[in-house]
Amino acid sequence: MFSVTVRDRMMVAHSLAGTFFGPAQRLHGATYVVDATLRAPVLDSHGVVADIGAFGHALREVLGELEYRNLDDEPALDGLVTTTEVLAKIVAERLARRISAGELGTEHAHLQELEILLHESDIARAGYVHGLTGTT
Amino acid sequence: MFSVTVRDRMMVAHSLAGTFFGPAQRLHGATYVVDATLRAPVLDSHGVVADIGAFGHALREVLGELEYRNLDDEPALDGLVTTTEVLAKIVAERLARRISAGELGTEHAHLQELEILLHESDIARAGYVHGLTGTT
Amino acid sequence: MFSVTVRDRMMVAHSLAGTFFGPAQRLHGATYVVDATLRAPVLDSHGVVADIGAFGHALREVLGELEYRNLDDEPALDGLVTTTEVLAKIVAERLARRISAGELGTEHAHLQELEILLHESDIARAGYVHGLTGTT
Amino acid sequence: MFSVTVRDRMMVAHSLAGTFFGPAQRLHGATYVVDATLRAPVLDSHGVVADIGAFGHALREVLGELEYRNLDDEPALDGLVTTTEVLAKIVAERLARRISAGELGTEHAHLQELEILLHESDIARAGYVHGLTGTT
Amino acid sequence: MFSVTVRDRMMVAHSLAGTFFGPAQRLHGATYVVDATLRAPVLDSHGVVADIGAFGHALREVLGELEYRNLDDEPALDGLVTTTEVLAKIVAERLARRISAGELGTEHAHLQELEILLHESDIARAGYVHGLTGTT
Amino acid sequence: MFSVTVRDRMMVAHSLAGTFFGPAQRLHGATYVVDATLRAPVLDSHGVVADIGAFGHALREVLGELEYRNLDDEPALDGLVTTTEVLAKIVAERLARRISAGELGTEHAHLQELEILLHESDIARAGYVHGLTGTT
Numbered sequence: 140m141f142s143v144t145v146r147d148r149m150m151v152a153h154s155l156a157g158t159f160f161g162p163a164q165r166l167h168g169a170t171y172v173v174d175a176t177l178r179a180p181v182l183d184s185h186g187v188v189a190d191i192g193a194f195g196h197a198l199r200e201v202l203g204e205l206e207y208r209n210l211d212d213e214p215a216l217d218g219l220v221t222t223t224e225v226l227a228k229i230v231a232e233r234l235a236r237r238i239s240a241g242e243l244g245t246e247h248a249h250l251q252e253l254e255i256l257l258h259e260s261d262i263a264r265a266g267y268v269h270g271l272t273g274t275t
Numbered sequence: 276m277f278s279v280t281v282r283d284r285m286m287v288a289h290s291l292a293g294t295f296f297g298p299a300q301r302l303h304g305a306t307y308v309v310d311a312t313l314r315a316p317v318l319d320s321h322g323v324v325a326d327i328g329a330f331g332h333a334l335r336e337v338l339g340e341l342e343y344r345n346l347d348d349e350p351a352l353d354g355l356v357t358t359t360e361v362l363a364k365i366v367a368e369r370l371a372r373r374i375s376a377g378e379l380g381t382e383h384a385h386l387q388e389l390e391i392l393l394h395e396s397d398i399a400r401a402g403y404v405h406g407l408t409g410t411t
Numbered sequence: 412m413f414s415v416t417v418r419d420r421m422m423v424a425h426s427l428a429g430t431f432f433g434p435a436q437r438l439h440g441a442t443y444v445v446d447a448t449l450r451a452p453v454l455d456s457h458g459v460v461a462d463i464g465a466f467g468h469a470l471r472e473v474l475g476e477l478e479y480r481n482l483d484d485e486p487a488l489d490g491l492v493t494t495t496e497v498l499a500k501i502v503a504e505r506l507a508r509r510i511s512a513g514e515l516g517t518e519h520a521h522l523q524e525l526e527i528l529l530h531e532s533d534i535a536r537a538g539y540v541h542g543l544t545g546t547t
Numbered sequence: 548m549f550s551v552t553v554r555d556r557m558m559v560a561h562s563l564a565g566t567f568f569g570p571a572q573r574l575h576g577a578t579y580v581v582d583a584t585l586r587a588p589v590l591d592s593h594g595v596v597a598d599i600g601a602f603g604h605a606l607r608e609v610l611g612e613l614e615y616r617n618l619d620d621e622p623a624l625d626g627l628v629t630t631t632e633v634l635a636k637i638v639a640e641r642l643a644r645r646i647s648a649g650e651l652g653t654e655h656a657h658l659q660e661l662e663i664l665l666h667e668s669d670i671a672r673a674g675y676v677h678g679l680t681g682t683t
Numbered sequence: 684m685f686s687v688t689v690r691d692r693m694m695v696a697h698s699l700a701g702t703f704f705g706p707a708q709r710l711h712g713a714t715y716v717v718d719a720t721l722r723a724p725v726l727d728s729h730g731v732v733a734d735i736g737a738f739g740h741a742l743r744e745v746l747g748e749l750e751y752r753n754l755d756d757e758p759a760l761d762g763l764v765t766t767t768e769v770l771a772k773i774v775a776e777r778l779a780r781r782i783s784a785g786e787l788g789t790e791h792a793h794l795q796e797l798e799i800l801l802h803e804s805d806i807a808r809a810g811y812v813h814g815l816t817g818t819t
Numbered sequence: 820m821f822s823v824t825v826r827d828r829m830m831v832a833h834s835l836a837g838t839f840f841g842p843a844q845r846l847h848g849a850t851y852v853v854d855a856t857l858r859a860p861v862l863d864s865h866g867v868v869a870d871i872g873a874f875g876h877a878l879r880e881v882l883g884e885l886e887y888r889n890l891d892d893e894p895a896l897d898g899l900v901t902t903t904e905v906l907a908k909i910v911a912e913r914l915a916r917r918i919s920a921g922e923l924g925t926e927h928a929h930l931q932e933l934e935i936l937l938h939e940s941d942i943a944r945a946g947y948v949h950g951l952t953g954t955t
Binding site: 703705763764766809 | 820821822823824825826827862865866867868870871872875
C-alpha cells in the first residue's frame with residue numbers, strides 16, 4: 140500500500156455545548172494542524188499516489204472554507220457540536236467530494252482511503268479515515 | 276474509523292539482561308514520550324471517541340505507577356525484560372483495564388482498539404495495538 | 412549562561428481589529444503552544460536555574476487565566492489588539508510578576524531573563540524577552 | 548500487533564521527467580528523513596520485534612547505497628521516475644531483502660510487514676507498506 | 684525584545700567542491716526547512732514586529748529564486764561553495780534587501796536583526812544572524 | 820553571526836538527592852536529546868563554522884562517555900547533583916576541551932561560543948552556553 144501526506148493548518152473559534160465539555164463550553168479557539176493522507180494499492184500513470192500539488196491545493200480550498208471563522212456561526216455546521224473528531228470527518232468528506240469531482244485529475248479510481256488528522260495542540264489530536272471506494 | 280490521541284511522558288531507569296542488548300545491559304534509563312490512541316467506528320453520544328480529559332487522566336494514572344522508578348526493582352514487572360515493546364504492551368493492558376472499568380465513562384462499547392506508542396528518543400520508538408473487543 | 416524551558420499550551424478565541432489583519436479581523440481562534448525559558452548566569456543552591464515543577468505550575472496559572480476564553484471579552488485586555496507578539500508580552504509580564512512574588516521560591520535574584528515563545532501553528536510563532544533585573 | 552520504528556536520513560539529487568511535475572522537472576534535490584517500521588503479532592525470543600541496532604544498521608546500509616548521489620545517474624534506477632512514493636518502495640524492497648537474508652538475525656519469521664515513510668519536508672511525505680509474508 | 688518567525692522550505696541540488704566535504708563532493712541535494720526570524724525592541728503601529736503575511740511572502744520570493752534548481756549552475760552563486768552556512772547568509776541578505784526596499788511596508792526602522800536557520804535534516808542545521816541597523 | 824547545530828542523544832539513569840527534587844529523588848532515568856550549537860562571527864577557510872562530520876563525531880564521543888550508565892555511580896561525577904542544567908554544562912565543557920585539543924581541526928580560533936541544549940522530554944529542556952574565547 141502506498142501513501143502520500145500533505146500538511147496545512149486552519150485557525151477557528153468555536154464552543155462545545157454541554158457540561159460534558161467543561162471549560163470548552165465557553166467560546167474559545169484552536170489552531171488545527173491538518174495532515175491529509177491518501178492511500179492506494181498502486182500508483183497512477185505518473186508514478187505517484189496523487190498529484191501532490193493538486194492534493195495540497197484541494198486541502199487548502201477545504202480549510203479556506205472554515206478558517207478565520209467562528210464555527211458556531213457557520214450555517215453549514217448548524218446543529219453540529221464541532222469536536223475535533225467531527226471536524227476531521229467534515230474535512231474528510233469535503234475533500235473526498237473534491238477528489239470524486241476530479242480536482243486531483245481524472246485518475247482517482249485507484250485511491251482507497253483518505254485519512255484526516257487534526258492536531259489541536261502538541262499533545263492532542265483526532266482523526267477520521269474515509270473510504271474512497273466508489274469515488275470513481 | 277475515528278481516532279483520538281493524547282500524549283504524556285514518563286522517566287524510568289532499567290537494564291536489559293542478556294548480551295543481546297549490548298551496552299543496554301547496564302543500568303541506564305529513558306524518557307518515554309507516550310502517544311495513546313483510541314479508535315472507534317462511531318462516535319459516542321457527545322460526538323467524541325472518548326472524553327479526552329478522562330482519557331488523558333487515565334493515561335497519567337498508568338504512567339504515574341511506573342515513572343520515577345527503577346523498573347528492575349518493580350515487583351509487578353518481576354521476571355520481565357522491559358524492552359520498549361514490552362513496556363508498550365504493559366501500558367496498553369493497564370490502560371485498557373481502566374477503560375473497561377469505566378474510567379472514561381460508561382460509554383465504551385464502541386471503542387475498537389487502543390494503540391500505545393513509546394518514543395524512546397527522536398529516532399526510535401515501539402508500539403503495541405491492543406484490541407478492545409469485549410471491554411464492554 | 413544557563414537556561415531552562417518548559418512547554419504548555421492554551422486555546423483562545425479573538426479577533427484582530429483593522430484592515431491590516433485581513434481575514435484575521437473576523438472572530439477566529441488559536442492554540443498557542445507556549446515555551447517559557449528562564450536564563451541565569453549561575454545556578455541556585457539546588458543546582459538548577461529554577462524549580463522546574465514550580466516554574467511549570469506558575470506558567471500553568473498564567474495560561475489558565477487566559478485559556479478557553481474569547482480574549483475580545485476579557486476586561487484585563489480591553490483596548491489591546493491581541494497579536495501573538497502582544498500576547499507573548501502579557502504572558503511574560505504576568506509570569507515575571509509571579510516569579511518576583513516568590514512563586515518559584517525565594518531564590519530568584521540570579522534569574523536574568525524570561526523568554527516567552529508562542530507557537531501559533533507549525534509555521535509561525537512570536538516571542539518576547541523580558542529582563543528580570545530588579546525582580547529581587 | 549507490536550511495532551518498532553527507527554529513523555535515519557539521506558540527501559539526494561534527482562529530476563522528475565514530464566510536464567506533470569512542473570518545476571520538479573528541473574534537477575533539484577531532497578533530504579528524505581526516513582522512518583522504517585517493522586510490525587509483528589508476537590515478539591521474538593528476546594522480547595523485541597527486532598534487534599533495533601541491527602535494524603538501524605540495515606537501514607543505514609540501504610540509504611548509504613543511495614545518498615549523496617544524483618539518482619538520475621544511478622544505473623540501478625534507470626528508467627524509473629524517482630518520485631517519493633517510488634523511492635519509498637525501493638527502500639522497502641531493499642530492506643526487506645536484507646531482512647530476508649538474515650541481517651537482523653535468524654528470527655524473522657514473525658515479522659509481518661515493513662513500512663517506509665519518506666518525509667521530503669516538514670509538510671509532505673510518502674510511504675510504502677511491504678508485506679513480509681514469505682521472508683522466512 | 685520581540686520576535687516573529689515564519690517557516691518555509693526549498694529543495695535544491697548542489698555539490699561541495701573539495702576533499703574536505705567527503706561524499707558531499709558528489710552532486711546530491713537537500714530540503715532546507717527555513718525559519719526566518721525578525722527581532723525588534725518595539726512593535727510597529729499595528730502591534731506586531733512585522734506583517735506576518737508580507738514577511739512570509741517575501742521569504743517565499745527569496746526561496747523561489749533558489750528552489751527546484753541545481754545551485755552549481757546558478758550564475759548568481761558562481762564561485763561560491765554553497766554550504767548550509769553560506770546559503771543561510773545568502774537568504775538573509777536577499778531577504779534583508781527586500782525588507783529595506785519596503786516589501787514589509789514602510790515601517791521597518793524598528794527592526795533590529797534577521798535570523799535565518801536552514802534545517803538540512805532532523806539532526807543538522809546552520810544559521811546566520813544579519814543586523815538590520817541602517818535598513819531604514 | 821553564523822551557527823551550526825548537530826543533534827544526538829544519550830540514555831542514562833540517575834537520582835537527584837534532596838527533598839527539593841520530589842519523586843526524582845528515586846533512581847529513575849532520562850533520554851536526553853542533545854543539540855550542540857557552535858557560533859562564529861566568520862566562516863573558516865572551507866566556508867563552514869566547523870566540519871559538521873568532525874563536530875558530530877566529537878559530540879558522539881562525549882555522549883558515549885556518559886550513556887547507558889547510572890550517573891550516580893560515575894566516579895567523574897562524584898558529589899555532583901546531575902540536574903539537566905549541570906549535565907548540559909558537563910557536556911559543554913567536555914566538548915569545548917575536545918575542540919580546544921583540535922578534534923574539529925586546527926581552524927577553531929574563530930569559534931566564539933558553544934551551546935548545549937538537553938531536551939529531557941517533549942516539554943522540558945535545559946541548556947548551557949560556553950564561551951570559547953581562549954580555545955586557540
